[in-house]
Amino acid sequence: MGAYYETVRTRSLDLVEGLSPEDMGLQSMEDASPAKWHLAHTSWFFEQFILKEYQADYQSPDDRFAFLFNSYYVKMGPRHTRSNRGLISRPDVDAVLAYRFHVDAAMQALLHQDRTDTGDVLELAILGCHHEMQHQELLVTDLLHALSHNPLLPAYREPTPAPVAKAAPLDWIEHGGGLLEIGHDGNGFAYDCEGPRHKTYLRPFRLASRLVTNGDWIEFMQAGGYQSAEHWLSDAWACKQREDWDAPLYWWQQDDQWWSYTLRGPQPVDLNAPVVHVSYYEADAFARWSGQRLPTEAEWEVIAREYPIKGNFLETGNHRPVASQHPNDPQLWGDVWEWTQSPFTPYPGFRAPKGAVGEYNGKFMCNQFVLRGGSCATPIDQMRSSYRTFFYPHQRWQMLGLRLADDV
The missing domain is CATH 3.90.1580.10 (paralog of FGE (formylglycine-generating enzyme))
Structure with missing residues (x-):
């Protein structure tokens, strides 16, 4: 499970490679979220549902993150207004990445422990990985919407032409x-x-x-x-x-x-x-x-x-x-x-x-x-x-x- 967890988490970082801090703070509408917020929220998920429940000595790098990076989980307490996620200039990108690395270290340590509740931890960890994959999709589509408002129409990735093929007849x-x-x-x-x-x-x-x-x-x-x-x-x-x-x-x-x-x-x-x-x-x-x-x-x-x-x-x-x-x-x-x-x-x-x-x-x-x-x-x-x-x-x-x- 540790290797699978690392693969999923690494893909999120690959998706923001080449983005500037300004790119990662963009929020173009209430339905979308900044890339920085996606990186933080997916870490919040592992922290709140697994680390704080199953790792007795776990300490968050900042207890305020529980409020900032909750999405819609009412039972987890109050949360920052969704439409204002783009106004969270601090913590900055470096602090969010440090938060991810902190959560990852604690998660890997937990996943490698021999415990009586391993089954519960693994089930939630798998859910957390699939949750993160959903946010990987949202990250790139939210970014597309945000960049579309830039008159320069910048490319997220190298503007290579699409593969060419003829559409099949409708059958x-x-x-x-x-x-x-x-x-x-x-x-x-x-x-x-x-x-x-x-x-x-x-x-x-x-x-x-x-x-x-x-x-x-x-x-x-x-x-x-x-x-x-x-x-x-x-x-x-x-x-x-x-x-x-x-x-x-x-x-x-x-x-x-x-x-x-x-x-x-x-x-x-x-x-x-x-x-x-x-x-x-x-x-x-x-x-x-x-x-x-x-x-x-x-x-x-x-x-x-x-x-x-x-x-x-x-x-x-x-x-x-x-x-x-x-x-x-x-x-x-x-x-x-x-x-x-x-x-x-x-x-x-x-x-x-x-x-x-x-x-x-x-x-x-x-x-x-x-x-x-x-x-x-x-x-x-x-x-x-x-x-x-x-x-x-x-x-x-x-x-x-x-x-x-x-x-x-």
Whole structure:
């Protein structure tokens, strides 16, 4: 476990390599957090849930960090206002890194002890590592949003061109439906919201073999998709008008060419790559315009578990969705999180764990939609067919896209 812990923690430091202290303090909106805060909060998690509970002689380098770097755990006490995280200029980056090293030394010592409560410590340490992987994804997407406000449009990583490939023709994967089981099967790690495993009935359906591409999306735009309320939900149309959406987030047009701001700087929009940074509202409108619909999360899961987990994840280093390099294979994993029409609600029999750790997912099971499949910013170690992430229907700053589904 010590080696796994070190691998996860080191990746976070790799992600901030080359960033200036000014970069790491940016907070561009309430939904996002500064890179420095992500580094501190993930350390806070290990400190609060493991070290202070299981290491009797542990001493924090600064007891005030318990307040500064709590996120939303009410049972862990008061916390700094979320929208003001970018105002925490002190502790500075060096102090936050020193905090991480302090926590890491204590965690490694604890993980190598022979104890009667080793099982509890390991279970929480694994949860902490997966929690950190979620924040690794947030770190880079939050940074993308922050840097997009800079008129210089700086690149997070070297602005290399994306891999070139032609999008596969749209094909369909059919399924006969029936009474099927979904949810985590109990083998290996899973978040509490992935269970209990349970039966659900599916009518016969089909799932698109590839994601919706930028080229597909431009067709929607050219057909007046953003100008007509015909295919939009009422709340969606109101949001579109209020936010003045006319294209995916980070897109602009220049000399009859669509461009997008990415983690590798400004790039021409690749017509063959999956569309990204679209809200649930936009995804649903596109599906209706296409004459299809978004899949349910159960439909996605029963198809995806038949295919190996491979694709464009954080480890590939592309840092943006790319055209599939294997166009003959169904594109089920990576590139973009895929909106489903399923609300993020508890599965039958769900019970949140006791204590503050029970606030991890259960308190968010309202007014959000489930996405599946992981993205180019997701560590591949996070992925399994039962993994559910969730966002509000208006949000766009994450790597969010879609695939189509239909009844058979």
